[in-house]
Amino acid sequence: MRLDYQILWFEDQQNNVEEVAKGLSTRLSRLGFNLKVQWIKPGSDLNNTFGNIKNIVNNFDLILLDYDLGKDSFNGADIAKKLRRSNLLTDIIFYSSASPSNLRRFMFDHHVDGVFCINRNNLQGESFEIIQNRIRKILDINHMRGIVMEVVSEFDESISDLTKNLESKIDCSEKRKEISSFIQEKITTLGSKNVSQISNIINNESGYMFEELINHRACSSFIKYEVLKRMLEDLEDKYNITNILEVLKKYNEDVIAPRNELAHVKPTEEKGKTVFKVGDKLYGENEFKLLRQNLLNHRDNFNDLKNLLINGNLEEVQRE
Known part of the structure; x- marks a missing residue:
């Protein structure tokens, strides 16, 4: 399940x-x-x-x-x-x-x-x-942790697909460079050891490869999310996607942060019940119920965005 x-x-x-x-x-x-x-x-x-x-x-x-x-x-x-x-x-x-x-x-x-x-x-x-x-x-808490890990991996794939779809519609080289520099900035902030690889991808003489860039191991879930949000913010005034963007802005708080917390924490006993404890924060039955509801909400949001792209309501992005 x-x-x-x-x-x-x-x-x-x-x-x-x-x-x-x-x-x-x-x-x-x-x-x-x-x-x-x-x-x-x-x-x-x-x-x-x-x-x-x-x-x-x-x-x-x-x-x-x-x-x-x-x-x-x-x-x-x-x-x-x-x-x-x-x-x-x-x-x-x-x-x-x-x-x-x-x-x-x-x-x-x-x-x-x-x-x-x-x-x-x-x-x-x-x-x-x-x-x-x-x-x-x-549905013990270890099973619930597995659900979170699996669903977030599914979301990572959705975000990658969405950003690649949006990037393929950009015909302005300056805008492409801007997005690439944004990714480079995010990756640099999180780890300088991958900067040379990222630079080589961007400046590759045989051709710029956005897919290789967005799929790079240093392009984390958080960076993928930030890239998608940045791309959609450029489109907010032109297309009716304010509601989608507002939900997306909560993605880090609702999904990525709990995923990162649950990835490493061990279960513990609290008032006779097994829970995950991260600092002063507890993950028990009620917290996991809210987390599942948030995951469903974001899954629906990604599906709505995919439908907009597929149905042609976002056929072209703003061009300079």
Whole structure:
């Protein structure tokens, strides 16, 4: 599990449970997770239905399975049996208008173990309790540190792609030199040992290589962020990106600083709970929930910016 909580949902009448899905999405967002649902409408027969999903079922955090799938030849219990016989360990919630005791009887008759049985009327509340309990069990603070490291690496790649896209649209050599000098200044401040390499890249007689420059090991996450912010500040008056830029300005405080703090600190005990302690600052359950929410916010912001570039709303940058 990362920032996305993924559900594989078997249901032949999706409209009947869409409100349940919306409710789960709202509750998960409060915990700092984004809900993704892949809906499965049963095929013509059991083997066809199972064949379409057998290679992806292990990618999901939870499977929701209706009993009545609108088929005479098979039902949800048959699919549950197929899933368990394929050695799937993922949690399964089996629901219908029948009572939980009757649903458990269906599972027993099909020789299926380890399935949660819920009446449709209680599906949202009881499903969320199961989800929340599972999250609490697996999401220890070391796991959360791993999520932060992985997502920030993903953000680094997004920032690199965005800066390369923006730089490719600049046809003014002076502006290119200005951006290059800005990168050189940032890298010089953080470590003079790489300055000669950076200078060689910029002054390379065979051609200036922005990609090589932005991907240089000395061009840290913070410098990449600063470069992107600098490029976008030049565009703020010309394009409607003030909101995007305002979110981006919080990136160091919301993402880079916590990532750097969590990269090296060790867990400790505080009031009977395991936390990360950095000076007087604690990272516990509440702090990680806020951090996950911030990560989702910045991921959405990068996606919005990418969509602007791809859709052509930033087809050209200001030229001198």
